[in-house]
Amino acid sequence: MNDPKYNAVIADDHAIVRSGLKDALEKPGLIEPDGIRVLSEAGDGLSAIAEVRKHRPSLLLLDVAMPMAGGVEVLIETRRWSKETRVVVLTGISAVGLISDLVDAGVDGLFSKASDNTEFYTRLPGILRGQRHISEYFLNILEETPKPPVLTDRERQTLNMILSGRSNKEIAEGLGISVKTVDKHRTSLMQKLNVHSVPQLISRALKEGLIDPSKEL
Numbered sequence: 001m002n003d004p005k006y007n008a009v010i011a012d013d014h015a016i017v018r019s020g021l022k023d024a025l026e027k028p029g030l031i032e033p034d035g036i037r038v039l040s041e042a043g044d045g046l047s048a049i050a051e052v053r054k055h056r057p058s059l060l061l062l063d064v065a066m067p068m069a070g071g072v073e074v075l076i077e078t079r080r081w082s083k084e085t086r087v088v089v090l091t092g093i094s095a096v097g098l099i100s101d102l103v104d105a106g107v108d109g110l111f112s113k114a115s116d117n118t119e120f121y122t123r124l125p126g127i128l129r130g131q132r133h134i135s136e137y138f139l140n141i142l143e144e145t146p147k148p149p150v151l152t153d154r155e156r157q158t159l160n161m162i163l164s165g166r167s168n169k170e171i172a173e174g175l176g177i178s179v180k181t182v183d184k185h186r187t188s189l190m191q192k193l194n195v196h197s198v199p200q201l202i203s204r205a206l207k208e209g210l211i212d213p214s215k216e217l
Contacts, residue, residue, distance in 0.1 A: 004037040006128050008059040011041070011048035011074065012090075013066045018043075021061055021090075024121070031124050045069025049077045056082040058128060064091045064098065072101045079106070086127055090120070095206070099138050110134045151192065158185040163202055 008025055010018050018041045025036040039055045042048040046068040052060055060078055064071025075087050088109035089102055102110060109127045111120045112135055123133040151159065154175070161171045168186070172179045190196065193204045 002034045004032065004034045006032060006058040007037040007039050007055070008061055009040050009042065009048065009051045009055055009057045010038060010061045011043075011045070011051070011066065012061075012063040013043050015043070017063070024117070025061070031121050032128075045071075045074050048074050049081070052078050052085060053081045057085055060085050060087045062087060062089050064089055064102070065093055072098070072105055075102065075105050075107060088124065088127060094138070094141055096141055099141060103134060103142070108132050110138050112137045151189070155185050155189055155192075158182060159189055159201070159205060162186065162189075162198060163205065
């Protein structure tokens, strides 16, 4: 048997998922005639970035709901350190905000963990050779669901600090702005997301993928 033409890093916070993906990638004939050699695995976002920097793999197989760094952040860092790496996301999350961010960031492949593996096995060889594929499951979500409101960087920072239980004074000190400005950002968030309380804000932000559900609030 010849040496595999392609290699990969697998990033998922569940060991059993990584094991199953490794077996599938390395099995000769399932995806590639000689298989795809798995160089390393990562259980969190920061480790995924480190492994990409170290190996510069042909493929990064990525989950988005991992500790330490979210999927979009890992994708952006992968583009920075290893431009030739093809990034394929396998996720069980269907929040339109997150899906939009991944597509806008230039993900090469996007598949649902809830779907049959056949689509993934069939499309991956083309992705490795430069094609792009977004599963119809996600295309339908993007088409049928209005995109979430666009938040400024400051509004996103304020949102995450509100969700972590910080008061306006604490947020002001953390961001180096006035309490009045924090109150302005809070009001803007409530208006953009059409909510009237912090519990509604949390629910809407999670639903729209505006915050990473893998991070502690």
